[in-house]
Amino acid sequence: MQAVRDFILERNPKLDRLDDDLDLIDSRAINSLAFVEFIFLLEELTGESIDPEELDLDDFRTLNAIGARFLKQKAAS
Amino acid sequence: MAVREIEPIELELDRLEHMAESGYYNPYTLFDWPDAIEPDMPWMSESLTTLAGTPMWDELTREQQIALTKYEAINFFSLNIHGIRELMSEVVMRIHERTYANVSEFLHHFIGEENEHMWFFAQFCLRYGGKLYPAQPTLQADSVEHLSPVARELVVFARILIFEEIVDHYNAYMATDESLPHIAREINRVHHQDESRHVAFGRMIFTNLLGQVAKRDPDEVPLVAEYLENYLRYSIGTLYNPAAYRDAGIPDALALRRRALEHPARHAAHERILKRTRSFLTKAGVGRELVK
Numbered sequence: 001m002q003a004v005r006d007f008i009l010e011r012n013p014k015l016d017r018l019d020d021d022l023d024l025i026d027s028r029a030i031n032s033l034a035f036v037e038f039i040f041l042l043e044e045l046t047g048e049s050i051d052p053e054e055l056d057l058d059d060f061r062t063l064n065a066i067g068a069r070f071l072k073q074k075a076a077s
Numbered sequence: 078m079a080v081r082e083i084e085p086i087e088l089e090l091d092r093l094e095h096m097a098e099s100g101y102y103n104p105y106t107l108f109d110w111p112d113a114i115e116p117d118m119p120w121m122s123e124s125l126t127t128l129a130g131t132p133m134w135d136e137l138t139r140e141q142q143i144a145l146t147k148y149e150a151i152n153f154f155s156l157n158i159h160g161i162r163e164l165m166s167e168v169v170m171r172i173h174e175r176t177y178a179n180v181s182e183f184l185h186h187f188i189g190e191e192n193e194h195m196w197f198f199a200q201f202c203l204r205y206g207g208k209l210y211p212a213q214p215t216l217q218a219d220s221v222e223h224l225s226p227v228a229r230e231l232v233v234f235a236r237i238l239i240f241e242e243i244v245d246h247y248n249a250y251m252a253t254d255e256s257l258p259h260i261a262r263e264i265n266r267v268h269h270q271d272e273s274r275h276v277a278f279g280r281m282i283f284t285n286l287l288g289q290v291a292k293r294d295p296d297e298v299p300l301v302a303e304y305l306e307n308y309l310r311y312s313i314g315t316l317y318n319p320a321a322y323r324d325a326g327i328p329d330a331l332a333l334r335r336r337a338l339e340h341p342a343r344h345a346a347h348e349r350i351l352k353r354t355r356s357f358l359t360k361a362g363v364g365r366e367l368v369k
Binding site for chain 1: 211212213214217218220222307308310311314315319331332334335
């Protein structure tokens with residue numbers, strides 16, 4: 001999860017804190033131009049491939065959602 | 078789209094319209110499509126692949142190198158197709174707005190030609206590669222909401238221009254690369270020929286809209302410069318598609334992508350790809366030197 005936080009903070013120097021329930025998309029902490037890189041980062045962290053035509057934006061909306069959908073699944077497997 | 082806040086676009090386009098009319102061709106009969114691409118020939122210039130100039134290229138077997146040129150050609154043409162779909166939908170929505178009345182004639186040529194380009198790029202990918210790569214996902218909450226309507230309008234045409242200039246860097250080189258199969262050379266050549274008019278138009282409309290942004294609020298120009306710099310980097314990133322590495326049989330596609338993007342030889346290649354565009358943006362007064 002630290003790598004995910006670093007990715008977002010690096011691109012948003014004005015964000016002094018990053019709450020787990022901040023809406024990353026509506027707040028534009030992750031914008032369209034960064035989204036593709038973000039998906040590649042998640043794929044690399046989880047070893048799971050994400051189909052760009054099938055993805056559900058709600059899985060990416062908050063750190064909590066990302067943790068539940070991508071990172072915990074890996075820990076449990 | 079709030080085009081009423083934009084002043085009418087007045088451009089001198091007679092020469093470009095005349096060239097579009099006199100150079101008109103039928104793309105559906107122009108090309109002689111072979112049944113297959115000759116084996117062992119690269120599908121795109123080796124020096125234009127995303128691993129060129131790095132040890133990662135040298136570590137590949139010859140089969141992997143040829144496969145990489147194949148799948149990166151499909152990725153390059155797929156990016157063209159998705160880029161054309163985006164720009165056509167934007168231009169179609171504007172073509173009979175009052176703001177664009179004076180340039181509507183050229184926009185008709187533009188859309189017609191882009192539709193034809195999309196057709197021949199897809200023909201190449203589907204005939205010889207059996208597929209296109211899917212478009213990258215986009216977000217509804219976009220990256221331009223902080224900009225004024227006129228600056229957002231500028232961004233629409235800036236994206237089209239930047240996309241076309243990057244593509245043209247590749248087309249211009251491959252149009253005369255004798256190591257490529259004839260059909261690949263031809264597609265790049267024909268596209269390069271049409272795009273020179275589109276780039277000329279793109280620069281004119283960009284300059285007009287940038288003037289409108291600066292007149293309304295000069296302080297917004299650095300914000301536009303920041304967006305454009307991010308867009309240039311994003312565009313370069315899309316050339317590095319891990320799916321193409323996987324299809325070429327290269328392991329650890331994502332780690333490879335990261336290593337390639339960071340490699341100094343690739344940074345130098347990115348500068349070459351973007352050189353013409355960056356120099357235009359700097360001369361226009363909206364280059365990366367404005368980005369804090």
